[in-house]
Amino acid sequence: MEIQNSSRPLKDFNELIAGYSSLKLGPSFHPKDWANPMWAEADTFSPYQIKGFLHNRESELLIGPALSIQIPLIGIDSKIKDLSIVEQNDGRSYETPKNIVGRISTNEEFEKSVPGWFFGHLESPIKGEGNVFHNLPEVADHLRNGDPVYVHIKNHKRDFVYLVNKSQVIHKSDLQLYDLGMDSIMLVTCANRPYYDHRQLVSARLIDIR
Numbered sequence: 001m002e003i004q005n006s007s008r009p010l011k012d013f014n015e016l017i018a019g020y021s022s023l024k025l026g027p028s029f030h031p032k033d034w035a036n037p038m039w040a041e042a043d044t045f046s047p048y049q050i051k052g053f054l055h056n057r058e059s060e061l062l063i064g065p066a067l068s069i070q071i072p073l074i075g076i077d078s079k080i081k082d083l084s085i086v087e088q089n090d091g092r093s094y095e096t097p098k099n100i101v102g103r104i105s106t107n108e109e110f111e112k113s114v115p116g117w118f119f120g121h122l123e124s125p126i127k128g129e130g131n132v133f134h135n136l137p138e139v140a141d142h143l144r145n146g147d148p149v150y151v152h153i154k155n156h157k158r159d160f161v162y163l164v165n166k167s168q169v170i171h172k173s174d175l176q177l178y179d180l181g182m183d184s185i186m187l188v189t190c191a192n193r194p195y196y197d198h199r200q201l202v203s204a205r206l207i208d209i210r
Contacts, residue, residue: 048150048163050208058182060209064155066114069101071151073142074135078120080153082112097121099130106179114153114160115185117177122190122200133189139202140167151204153185162204169200182206 066080083094083102097119105116120133142149149164169191183206192198
C-alpha cells in the first residue's frame with residue numbers, strides 16, 4: 001500500500017502497524033478494558049512484576065512470625081500480633097486484637113510463622129479497640145472493577161506478597177476456621193453496621209517472596 005500526502009517517513013507507519021500486533025501492548029491495559037481496548041486508560045493499571053522467588057517458600061514462611069501487614073490500594077498499614085487463647089466464664093476463646101491485626105494459625109506447623117487468619121476491627125465504638133480494617137470492605141468494589149489487590153505481610157526478613165482472589169460476607173455463626181495451607185491467608189472483619197452480626201472474609205494467595 002502506498003502512503004501519499006504525508007510528511008512522516010514510511011518507517012514510522014511500519015512501526016505503528018507493527019505495534020498493534022505486539023505482545024507487550026495488552027498487559028498495559030487494565031483488565032476491565034481488555035474487551036474494549038479502544039477505550040482503555042493505559043495509565044490506570046500497572047501489572048505486578050514478580051521479582052522474588054517461590055521455590056523456597058516453605059522454609060521462608062517458617063523463618064519467623066508475621067510482624068506487619070500492608071494493603072496499599074486501600075490504605076491499610078498495621079502491625080500484627082499472634083492472638084493468645086484466654087480463659088473466660090463460658091470457656092476458652094482467642095483474645096481480641098486491640099489497635100492491631102491479630103493472627104491465628106490453624107496449623108501447628110505454622111504456629112509462629114506467616115500463613116493463617118488475620119483479624120482486625122472494622123470499628124470499635126464501645127470497646128475502643130481501633131479500626132485497622134476499616135477500609136477492608138473496599139476490596140469487594142476493587143475486585144468487581146477488575147483491580148488487582150495486593151497484600152504485603154512482612155516478618156523480620158521477607159516481604160510476602162499475596163494477591164486477593166475472593167471477598168465474601170457471611171453470618172458470624174457460619175464462620176469456621178480451617179487450615180488454609182501454605183500458600184493462602186484469610187483477612188476477617190465485621191460487616192453489617194450497626195449490628196455487626198456478619199463477617200467479611202477476604203482470601204488471598206501467595207504470588208511472590210521478596
